[in-house]
Amino acid sequence: MAHSETELTISEAYERDNDRALKFLKPRFHEEKFPMTQILGYIGSLILTFAAYFLVINRVLPSIALLAVILTLAVMQGALQLGVFMHVREGRGLAWQLIPLYLVFLIALGMVGMSVWIMLFKSGVS
Amino acid sequence: MSSVPLAEERDQKLPVEFADEKESINITGFWTFLVTDVLIFASLFSTYAVMHKAAALGPTSVQLFKMGPVMLETLLLLTSSFTIGLGVYAMRRGQVRALMLWMVLTMLLGAGFVSSEINDFISFAHIGATWHTSAFLSAFDILVGTHGAHVTFGIFWALTLLFQLKKRGITARTARKVYTFSLYWHFLDIVWIFIFTFVYLNGKIVP
Numbered sequence A: 001m002a003h004s005e006t007e008l009t010i011s012e013a014y015e016r017d018n019d020r021a022l023k024f025l026k027p028r029f030h031e032e033k034f035p036m037t038q039i040l041g042y043i044g045s046l047i048l049t050f051a052a053y054f055l056v057i058n059r060v061l062p063s064i065a066l067l068a069v070i071l072t073l074a075v076m077q078g079a080l081q082l083g084v085f086m087h088v089r090e091g092r093g094l095a096w097q098l099i100p101l102y103l104v105f106l107i108a109l110g111m112v113g114m115s116v117w118i119m120l121f122k123s124g125v126s
Numbered sequence B: 001m002s003s004v005p006l007a008e009e010r011d012q013k014l015p016v017e018f019a020d021e022k023e024s025i026n027i028t029g030f031w032t033f034l035v036t037d038v039l040i041f042a043s044l045f046s047t048y049a050v051m052h053k054a055a056a057l058g059p060t061s062v063q064l065f066k067m068g069p070v071m072l073e074t075l076l077l078l079t080s081s082f083t084i085g086l087g088v089y090a091m092r093r094g095q096v097r098a099l100m101l102w103m104v105l106t107m108l109l110g111a112g113f114v115s116s117e118i119n120d121f122i123s124f125a126h127i128g129a130t131w132h133t134s135a136f137l138s139a140f141d142i143l144v145g146t147h148g149a150h151v152t153f154g155i156f157w158a159l160t161l162l163f164q165l166k167k168r169g170i171t172a173r174t175a176r177k178v179y180t181f182s183l184y185w186h187f188l189d190i191v192w193i194f195i196f197t198f199v200y201l202n203g204k205i206v207p
Helices: A010-022 A036-057 A063-085 A098-119 B006-009 B021-051 B067-092 B096-126 B134-167 B172-204
Strands: none
Touching: A036 A063, A036 B067, A036 B172, A063 B067, A098 B021, A098 B067, B021 B134, B021 B172, B067 B096, B067 B172, B096 B134, B096 B172, B134 B172
């Protein structure tokens, strides 16, 4: 499609591409008369924390499954903090912070995940 | 969170910390700093994951960790994250006294967290579990210690912001500083949740 549109001027191309490609960076603001989102976020974070705690203390699952469940709860809690308290989608013009954030989550997941993965090979390393 | 239609969004005014263009760029810059901080903590978490079982002659994580103080620290930090969230909410409504009150409360909760954590480390040292003891304890101390150092720094940062708010009130500049401080504080809360899960709870799971 881009090849057939060689007649575009530089500014026309800029306007079009910005509109289409950067839609996912469009900021979203949230305003309330009463800080209900914050209160619900706080209650939610407490529930997630105590859920993980009681799951581990009562040992309801085998170890690997238990670790997977509590890590999922932690990721949910992190997403809650980012969304409710850190206003991750707010910005002036475009929410540019989302791009490096996505990238660093990928890198962090790779670093920690691969470190854990390589330690599963008991014979090679000690 | 509900998404607002585009037409209404045009009418809605930008919050005070985004009202000035340069200050908004500073907020984006602060997000970039947090991204690099994620990398620091990711490498420390990786180190801990590798060293977790290497307890040598020292105590293992199951023997060492006491969940009581850890739950207290978690509660203090979660609550402080909530109070600074309410602080930013008050700031956007122009209530400087409420903002300062929430910030003082946040600092007190943070100080409670740090003192409980220092107490933990002292009690570990009493039973001979220091960072010389084993690879597990080296990795543990550097990960949890780096987080604790961040929180300690945050408390002093909040103190400087209180003076600025007292003198200048809520301007585009002070609002941006408070907003970036709140980002920093919530970020530390997220890191703590992962320490709580991946270090303390995981350390209590017997394979």
